[in-house]
Amino acid sequence: MSGTSNTLLIKHAAEIVTNTGETAKQGADMNRLLRIADGALLIKDGRIEWIGETAALPAVDHRDLEILDAAGCSVIPGFVDSHTHFVFGGYRPEEFFWRLAGTPYLEILERGGGILNTVQQTRAAEYAELVQNAAKRLDAMLSMGVTTVEGKSGYGLDLATELRQLHVMGTLDQEHAMDVVPTFMGAHAVPPEFSGRTDDYVDYMIKTVLPAVANQKIAEFCDVFCEKGIFSLQQTRKILQAAQALGLRPKLHADEIVGFGGAELAAELGAVSADHLLQASDRGISAMAAHSVVATVLPLTAFCLREEYARARIMIDSGAAVALATDYNPGSCFSHSIPMLIALATIQMKLSPAEILTALTLNGAAAVRRADRTGTLECGKQADIVILKYPSHLFLSYHAGMDIVRTVIKKGRVVVD
Numbered sequence: 080m081s082g083t084s085n086t087l088l089i090k091h092a093a094e095i096v097t098n099t100g101e102t103a104k105q106g107a108d109m110n111r112l113l114r115i116a117d118g119a120l121l122i123k124d125g126r127i128e129w130i131g132e133t134a135a136l137p138a139v140d141h142r143d144l145e146i147l148d149a150a151g152c153s154v155i156p157g158f159v160d161s162h163t164h165f166v167f168g169g170y171r172p173e174e175f176f177w178r179l180a181g182t183p184y185l186e187i188l189e190r191g192g193g194i195l196n197t198v199q200q201t202r203a204a205e206y207a208e209l210v211q212n213a214a215k216r217l218d219a220m221l222s223m224g225v226t227t228v229e230g231k232s233g234y235g236l237d238l239a240t241e242l243r244q245l246h247v248m249g250t251l252d253q254e255h256a257m258d259v260v261p262t263f264m265g266a267h268a269v270p271p272e273f274s275g276r277t278d279d280y281v282d283y284m285i286k287t288v289l290p291a292v293a294n295q296k297i298a299e300f301c302d303v304f305c306e307k308g309i310f311s312l313q314q315t316r317k318i319l320q321a322a323q324a325l326g327l328r329p330k331l332h333a334d335e336i337v338g339f340g341g342a343e344l345a346a347e348l349g350a351v352s353a354d355h356l357l358q359a360s361d362r363g364i365s366a367m368a369a370h371s372v373v374a375t376v377l378p379l380t381a382f383c384l385r386e387e388y389a390r391a392r393i394m395i396d397s398g399a400a401v402a403l404a405t406d407y408n409p410g411s412c413f414s415h416s417i418p419m420l421i422a423l424a425t426i427q428m429k430l431s432p433a434e435i436l437t438a439l440t441l442n443g444a445a446a447v448r449r450a451d452r453t454g455t456l457e458c459g460k461q462a463d464i465v466i467l468k469y470p471s472h473l474f475l476s477y478h479a480g481m482d483i484v485r486t487v488i489k490k491g492r493v494v495v496d
């Protein structure tokens with residue numbers, strides 16, 4: 080780790096490639112990137128002060144200036160992983176193989192495994208242990224170019240553990256280079272003590288847990304696993320409206336395994352994003368586009384569960400804003416591999432390199448309401464930057480499944496070199 084100087088100059092980049100603006104790019108606009116050949120970036124006090132061609136650089140004060148030569152390298156914004164469950168106790172390797180042998184994901188959950196297995200292990204984990212393990216996971220994500228990450232609670236399903244998970248995220252946001260965006264997801268599953276009493280659990284969430292989360296100001300979003308046999312449309316609506324009334328913004332795990340109107344509900348509620356969407360209907364997709372709900376697709380999960388991929392191509396062609404995220408968690412998707420995510424988006428979802436870059440930067444930032452400060456390389460924004468080992472961002476897809484990150488800069492500081 081280096082980066083003690085408060086002024087950093089990146090120059091002679093083969094290209095700087097970025098979106099512009101503070102709102103998600105929708106539809107065809109996802110292909111509109113700004114590209115500067117032989118580019119330079121001047122960073123001061125953690126923010127981008129100047130961006131343009133190296134030849135046009137203004138005179139800079141060379142005292143206290145760190146210079147980074149990016150010849151032969153493409154420079155892009157740091158990635159935003161807008162959907163993860165990275166704070167958890169224990170692991171579930173055996174379930175991975177049960178699923179491969181044919182046991183459905185939801186059946187393992189019905190038997191008390193799946194999410195409930197991790198709930199048991201998370202409830203038993205010490206605070207310090209959760210922080211330590213989650214910090215190592217953030218290190219690994221940062222090394223792949225992720226500079227902002229969203230994390231969800233939902234492995235507590237009781238007041239104390241839900242709050243603990245969110246506090247872990249708050250601690251890491253302070254102590255780790257990564258920006259951590261906390262989401263409350265008490266409605267991730269129904270815990271054993273409420274088994275068969277989902278409505279009572281929903282009431283407990285609304286009357287006891289949500290108000291405590293809102294009071295402590297430890298979450299910005301509220302997410303619900305809206306799925307057949309988990310939380311119905313009505314239960315999801317009830318929780319998310321209660322959350323909205325307390326100032327938390329809604330997100331949904333929608334239409335993942337059985338399509339039953341999750342995307343439409345996201346549009347109705349004005350959700351910030353709806354995620355998964357493998358079974359989203361045409362009507363749901365159009366409704367999301369019309370209401371500017373970011374459609375977050377998670378191809379690593381589809382890959383690990385051997386499901387069909389979400390129809391990201393159709394979503395973009397219908398004018399929706401698509402984000403790509405990992406869904407990193409110990410069950411359905413124990414991977415936060417950005418290179419593999421890009422490979423799947425390119426080859427299986429048929430997205431263009433520009434669409435993929437947009438989905439992983441500006442649209443990811445919009446999915447966590449951070450597009451005013453990150454997700455693009457523009458004057459005034461945080462200097463959250465990735466330098467690639469190759470001269471073009473096309474290599475992200477072309478060098479299939481390979482990590483081509485050379486340097487990561489977070490708020491103007493070199494954090495991976």
Ligand code: NIG
Pocket residue numbers: 164193194197304332335380406408409410411412
């Ligand atoms: O997004 N679908 C529900 N929640 C997570 C999985 C959590 C787990 O299996 O532990 C998901 O895939």
Ligand code: FE
Pocket residue numbers: 162163164332406
């Ligand atoms: Fe998820």
